[in-house]
Each structure stands twice: as structure tokens, then as C-alpha cells.
Amino acid sequence: MxxxxxxxxxxxxxxxxxxxxxxxxxxxxxxxxxxxxxxxxxxxxxxxxxxxxxxxxxxxxxxxxxxxxxxxxxxxxxxxxxxxxxxxxxxxxxxxxxxxxxxPNHTSDQHAWFRQALAAGPGSPERNRYIFRDGRGEDGSLPPNDWHAAFGGPTWTRIDDGQWYLHLFAPEQPDLNWDNPQVRAEFEAILRFWFDLGVDGFRIDVAHGMVKDPALPDLGLSEFSVLALEGQEDHPHWDREDIHTIFRSWRAIADSYPDPRVFVAEAHVRPGRLADYLRDDELHTAxxxxxxxxxxxxxxxxxxxxxxxxxxxxxxxxxxxxxxxxxxxxxxxxxxxxxxxxxxxxxxxxxxxxxxxxxxxxxxxxxxxxxxxxxxxxxxxxxxxxxxxxxxxxxxxxxxxxxxxxxxxxxxxxxxxxxxxxxxxxxxxxxxxxxxxxxxxxxxxxxxxxxxxxxxxxxxLHLYRTALHLRRTLPDLTSKELCWIDSPNGTLLFQRGTGLLCALNLSDQPIPLPHGCRPLLASEPLGNDGTLPPDTAVWLHRA
Structure with missing residues (x-):
């Protein structure tokens, strides 16, 4: 599994x-x-x-x-x-x-679906795959709400027939409507297409932004904010609860393969919320x-x-x-x-x-x-x-x-x-x-x-190669536990497994290394007196 x-x-x-x-x-x-x-x-x-x-x-x-x-x-x-x-x-x-x-949050404006949406007109099934709205004001010349785009400027663009479409990023990236069953079915099919080709998993772009409040309420912000407002539990376009239904369906597809596929989420969320994306029946990592x-x-x-x-x-x-x-x-x-x-x-x-x-x-x-x-x-x-x-x-x-x-x-x-x-x-x-x-x-x-x-x-390069080789071959680095050990201010010292220590000195003075330990790999040369210099880390084996 x-x-x-x-x-x-x-x-x-x-x-x-x-x-x-x-x-x-x-x-x-x-x-x-x-x-x-x-x-x-x-x-x-x-x-x-x-x-x-x-x-x-x-x-x-x-x-x-x-x-x-x-x-x-x-x-x-x-x-x-x-x-x-x-x-x-x-x-x-x-x-x-x-x-x-x-x-999955958006397509290109050159995607066949978006071209069809522009051609089909207001109220059409094709346009419903995206988020189109009439504008505000007597002549509809004002954007549907006050949201701001990640790359600067407004998050709405008006087209020739007078409607506006939503794009949390660039105008060339219209947001999909994830309340539309066609959108959900299409991406499930896309996952299967690549999994069938042998791909082992997906990194999910903007995993926290796919679902929007259909009411599209104003935010009252003067600029774009990548995170939910402090203390705001119901942000209209970030980290909405309905996103988890989508990821449960994706996880079922991934688990249906003999060698199950995996997902990693790009999810900018408030502290404590990331774990919600990693429940047993949702995504694997973030x-x-x-x-x-x-x-x-x-x-x-x-x-x-x-x-x-x-x-x-x-x-x-x-x-x-x-x-x-x-x-x-x-x-x-x-x-x-x-x-x-x-x-x-x-x-x-x-x-x-x-x-x-x-x-x-x-x-x-x-x-x-x-x-x-x-x-x-x-x-x-x-x-x-x-x-x-x-x-x-x-x-x-x-x-x-x-x-x-x-x-x-x-x-x-x-x-x-x-x-x-x-x-x-x-x-x-x-x-x-x-x-x-x-x-x-x-x-x-x-x-x-x-x-x-x-x-x-x-x-x-040699530091990375050596560290990655040790990471694969040292049993202590395969353990799940991390145990902190008291160390001077400005430093970190912890143990993995039964015999591997990692020491990091971010103070402005050299510090003595723990007694009875043999250096395995250091980021910089250690002091001649056996000390750990500033801005240096070392892996140690405890005898």
C-alpha cells in the first residue's frame, strides 16, 4: 500500500x-x-x-x-x-x-476549453467550465469583486461581450470552475493518462486554491495575499474545505495502480491546516x-x-x-x-x-x-x-x-x-x-x-553526494525519531536512531563537540581543537 x-x-x-x-x-x-x-x-x-x-x-x-x-x-x-x-x-x-x-487551478487562455468558452457566450456549458461573471455597476464595467492577482493588477479581465473571467494569476491563466463535474472528470482522466505511461506521481500546483466560494465576496484587501487572512476561517479562494473531496477522488485513482502513485501538494495555508491535506485518504506529502x-x-x-x-x-x-x-x-x-x-x-x-x-x-x-x-x-x-x-x-x-x-x-x-x-x-x-x-x-x-x-x-557537489550516500546507508537515518539534546545558545543538536548526531552552530563562536563522537561529515573543516566553527554543521557517530 x-x-x-x-x-x-x-x-x-x-x-x-x-x-x-x-x-x-x-x-x-x-x-x-x-x-x-x-x-x-x-x-x-x-x-x-x-x-x-x-x-x-x-x-x-x-x-x-x-x-x-x-x-x-x-x-x-x-x-x-x-x-x-x-x-x-x-x-x-x-x-x-x-x-x-x-x-489544476487554471489553464492557458489558449486551451481548447477556454477558446470554446469565449465562442459559446454567456450562460453556456462551455463557459461554465471557467468562472465567468457579469460586472458590477450600471453598465457592468466594474469587476465582479475586489480580488487582486498574484502577479500584480486585478484578478478579472473583461472580454468583448461584456462578461469578466477570473484569473488568480495572469490574464493568460483563466481559473477553472471546480464545481463543474466536467472539470473534475477531465482531471481524473489526465491523471490516469500519465499514470498509465508510467509516471510515479504528481506535484500539485496551487493545491490550496482550486475551489472558490461561488458567491465571490469582496476581500477588502489593497493587494494580493497568498495566505488566508489572519484569523479568517472562510477565505473565499484559499484553503476551502471542498478541496478535500477532490483530493480524496485523486487518491483513490493513485491507489488503484499495482505500484501506487503519489502526490505532493504545493499548499500555502495557515499554521495547523497543512495536515488536513495529508489524511490517509488524501495526499501523501506537502x-x-x-x-x-x-x-x-x-x-x-x-x-x-x-x-x-x-x-x-x-x-x-x-x-x-x-x-x-x-x-x-x-x-x-x-x-x-x-x-x-x-x-x-x-x-x-x-x-x-x-x-x-x-x-x-x-x-x-x-x-x-x-x-x-x-x-x-x-x-x-x-x-x-x-x-x-x-x-x-x-x-x-x-x-x-x-x-x-x-x-x-x-x-x-x-x-x-x-x-x-x-x-x-x-x-x-x-x-x-x-x-x-x-x-x-x-x-x-x-x-x-x-x-x-x-x-x-x-x-x-561532493558534500551532497556524500550526504546522500550516508543517508541511504546509515540505519540511524532511516529511523523516524528525532531527539533533541541540550546545546549552547545559537546551536542545534539532535540524535537520530541510536548513534547518529547532527550538530549545527549558528552562533558567532566555536563550540565543543560532544565527547565520544566520531565525525562522519562536516559542512566545513572542524577546528584543530575539535570544535565546531560558526555557520557549520556536522554529522557525528556516537561510539
Whole structure:
């Protein structure tokens, strides 16, 4: 059964592939399936359990592929369905499972359904698949309510016949009406299509936003809010109770396969609500955004870790840890910035980052994350020590936030720059020499290529490979328990199993290591006197 105590996904390390930026197989500057297939041995050697591929479906790419025009095909720039089948087969042969992204909150405005809705007119069954409403005011010229879109601007767009359609994100991403049985049946069929091709699971985009209050009441906010209002139990478009009926039907489909498929939710919800998505008959795991957004401070980290494990333990669900992804500033850059308040700045280009400090802290955070019970996600390039490219030329920016904010918010392109693989000059092996990647790579990434990392035994890549190998082979790291041990202020110390300790020093002074312990892996060299330096983590074996 997929919810058995030893199910693979409970402790899996899953590598996120932003396919457009992973590897370019044909030299057009865009990552593709051919490039990904050529790098599968690298991923297998890294020691991961699965890959998660960001949307690879046909799309106008108004939002990096999260505006899907056809859920049962491959974008021509990435390859073909036959290539996708071969990728899945080859990944399985290397012991890697394959997870896809599904985007159920909205489609592209180029999806056949939306084109049919525009043509059919008000009140039609075709239009009922989406959320169309008449406007307010005597002539209907005012939006149906006061909601704001995630990428800036209003969340309603008016069409030629006078009606408005809802889009929580860009106008090119009209929201589906999940009260419509056709919508529910269509996505169940889409799940089966890919599961039948051998896909092992799905990451669910905006899992908390699919269901809306049909009354569409005003929110009274001056700008977009990704989370429910503090204390508001009945938000009109986030985290509504009816969403769980949908996920129960999806879980039944996943469990109907001989090797049950799995789901991971992208769900931004209020504290204590995430567990509702992980009940036995719903989803399997969910990203831990509290951990990603937590400042690298010992007391804050311990609170987030304890809360995450405790909230999910009631359901027997594992925590799923993550440090970076395609929507957030890379953590090498985040951890090199000064913190303000209790949360880390996610996209704060106005604050400089100390790259050496950020790298040191990122190495320590990696050992912390991989020592915690549960699963973990690695975002492509973090194993190479890549940092946020926050000085991309304005003419290169493609994130919809850039345009929708009136060129005031640069958006997420800085964490999506194509990977450097080999060589001393761009494209650094991302594609054939002479090809031009879709986003420019920094010249100094020559010291961050996979090739350069491989040649340096102290590199970030070697740290990840060693940690992932130990995670697979040390029995203590397969236990579910975490036991905190008293340690000085600004530090964390905990035990896994019967003999493995993880120590993290985030204070400004070296600290002594526990007596009778042998170091297994440290994020930085230990002190000659056997102390743990600041901004350093170590795994220890207790004799």
C-alpha cells in the first residue's frame, strides 16, 4: 500500500528539474527531454530517489509553462510523447522515479476549453467550465469583486461581450470552475493518462486554491495575499474545505495502480491546516514552506522543525523539507543577507548578499535538512552551489511579474538561469558550444560547473553526494525519531536512531563537540581543537 510505513516516498530525496533550464540537447538554447535524458546518469550518481519535472506540456509560456494548453502532450520545444516515454523508462532503469507537475487551478487562455468558452457566450456549458461573471455597476464595467492577482493588477479581465473571467494569476491563466463535474472528470482522466505511461506521481500546483466560494465576496484587501487572512476561517479562494473531496477522488485513482502513485501538494495555508491535506485518504506529502522561509536561526529552526513533525505525526505523515525552488530566491543568496524580523527575505534585491557567508550557511543547512526525518527536495543547481542571478539585464526578464508590476518587481528569473555543466565560458555545456541559453549565465559560473565541482573534493557537489550516500546507508537515518539534546545558545543538536548526531552552530563562536563522537561529515573543516566553527554543521557517530 502507498501509505505503508516503509513506502519509498516517506523518506525520498527528490530532485526538481526545471526542464527549460536543465540541459539543452538540440542547441536551441532551451532545455529539453533529450538534454535531461543525457544527464540521467549524473542524477542517479548524485544519490537521489526521484525527479520532479516542472510543466513540460504545450504552452504559450506566459508563466513558464504553468499556463497549460494541452495536458496530454509535450511542448514541441521540449520533445515528444515518445521521448517522454523513453525518459520514464530510462529513469526507472536507473532506479529513479518520475514525478510530473499538474496545474489544476487554471489553464492557458489558449486551451481548447477556454477558446470554446469565449465562442459559446454567456450562460453556456462551455463557459461554465471557467468562472465567468457579469460586472458590477450600471453598465457592468466594474469587476465582479475586489480580488487582486498574484502577479500584480486585478484578478478579472473583461472580454468583448461584456462578461469578466477570473484569473488568480495572469490574464493568460483563466481559473477553472471546480464545481463543474466536467472539470473534475477531465482531471481524473489526465491523471490516469500519465499514470498509465508510467509516471510515479504528481506535484500539485496551487493545491490550496482550486475551489472558490461561488458567491465571490469582496476581500477588502489593497493587494494580493497568498495566505488566508489572519484569523479568517472562510477565505473565499484559499484553503476551502471542498478541496478535500477532490483530493480524496485523486487518491483513490493513485491507489488503484499495482505500484501506487503519489502526490505532493504545493499548499500555502495557515499554521495547523497543512495536515488536513495529508489524511490517509488524501495526499501523501506537502512542501514545508515554513522551513524554506525560516531564517537560519537556531531557535526559529527548532520551532519550525518541532511544529512540522508534531502536526503531521498525528496523521502518521512525514514532513517534506525544502530549501529552494523555482519560485524562491536561491538559498545561497538568501542566507548571505541580513535578516529583518522573523522571516527571511525571499526576493529582496535591494539588500546585498555576502556570497561566501551564504555558501557556508547553505552547506550547513543542507546537512541539517538531510539529517531530519522525512523526505527532502533538492532544486537543480543547489548541489553546485549556485546563487541567485539578481543582475539579469532587464531585456532578458520573462517572468510575468516583471510586466504586471510595471517593471518594479524583477520576478523569479534569477533562480531559473540555465545550469552550468562544463567549460570556462557560456553556455558551460548547457547546450552545444556556440548556442545561446534562453537566460544569460554569469561568467563566473565557470567555478560552479558540475565539472569544476567534480574536480574539487571539498565542493558543494561532493558534500551532497556524500550526504546522500550516508543517508541511504546509515540505519540511524532511516529511523523516524528525532531527539533533541541540550546545546549552547545559537546551536542545534539532535540524535537520530541510536548513534547518529547532527550538530549545527549558528552562533558567532566555536563550540565543543560532544565527547565520544566520531565525525562522519562536516559542512566545513572542524577546528584543530575539535570544535565546531560558526555557520557549520556536522554529522557525528556516537561510539
Amino acid at each position: 502507498s501509505n505503508s510505513p516503509d513506502a519509498w516516498w516517506r523518506s525520498a530525496v527528490i530532485y526538481q528539474v526545471y526542464i527549460r533550464s536543465f540541459a539543452d540537447g538540440n542547441g536551441d538554447g532551451i532545455g529539453d527531454i533529450a538534454g535531461l535524458r543525457s544527464r540521467l546518469p549524473y542524477l542517479a550518481d548524485l544519490g537521489i530517489d526521484a525527479i520532479w519535472i516542472n510543466p513540460w506540456y504545450p504552452s504559450p509560456l506566459a508563466d513558464g509553462g504553468y499556463d497549460v494548453a494541452d495536458y496530454r502532450d509535450i511542448h514541441p520545444a521540449y520533445g515528444t510523447l515518445d521521448e517522454a516515454r523513453r525518459l520514464i523508462t530510462e529513469a526507472h532503469e536507473l532506479g529513479l522515479r518520475v514525478i510530473l507537475d499538474i496545474v 512542501f514545508n514552506f515554513d522551513f524554506l522561509k525560516c531564517p537560519l536561526e537556531a531557535d526559529q529552526l527548532r520551532k519550525v522543525i518541532d511544529r512540522s513533525i508534531t502536526d503531521l505525526a498525528v496523521l502518521g505523515a512525514p514532513a517534506t523539507w525544502v530549501l529552494s525552488n523555482h519560485d524562491e530566491t536561491r538559498h545561497v543568496t538568501r542566507y548571505g543577507r541580513a535578516y529583518t524580523g522573523v522571516t527571511a527575505p525571499m526576493r529582496d534585491e535591494g539588500h546585498p548578499s555576502d556570497r561566501a557567508l551564504g555558501t557556508r550557511r547553505a552547506r550547513a543547512a543542507t546537512l541539517l535538512m538531510l539529517a531530519l526525518p522525512g523526505g527532502a527536495y533538492i532544486y537543480q543547481g543547489e548541489e553546485l552551489g549556485l546563487y541567485e542571478v539578481d543582475d539579469l539585464p532587464e531585456e532578458a526578464l520573462q517572468d510575468p511579474t516583471w510586466e504586471r508590476s510595471g517593471h518594479t518587481v524583477r520576478g523569479r528569473d534569477g533562480c531559473r538561469v540555465p545550469l552550468p555543466w562544463t567549460g570556462d565560458t557560456p553556455p558551460f555545456g548547457f547546450g552545444p558550444q556556440g548556442s545561446t541559453p534562453w537566460l544569460p549565465q554569469p561568467e563566473d559560473w565557470k567555478s560552479h560547473t558540475a565539472e569544476a565541482n567534480q574536480a574539487d573534493p571539498t565542493s558543494m
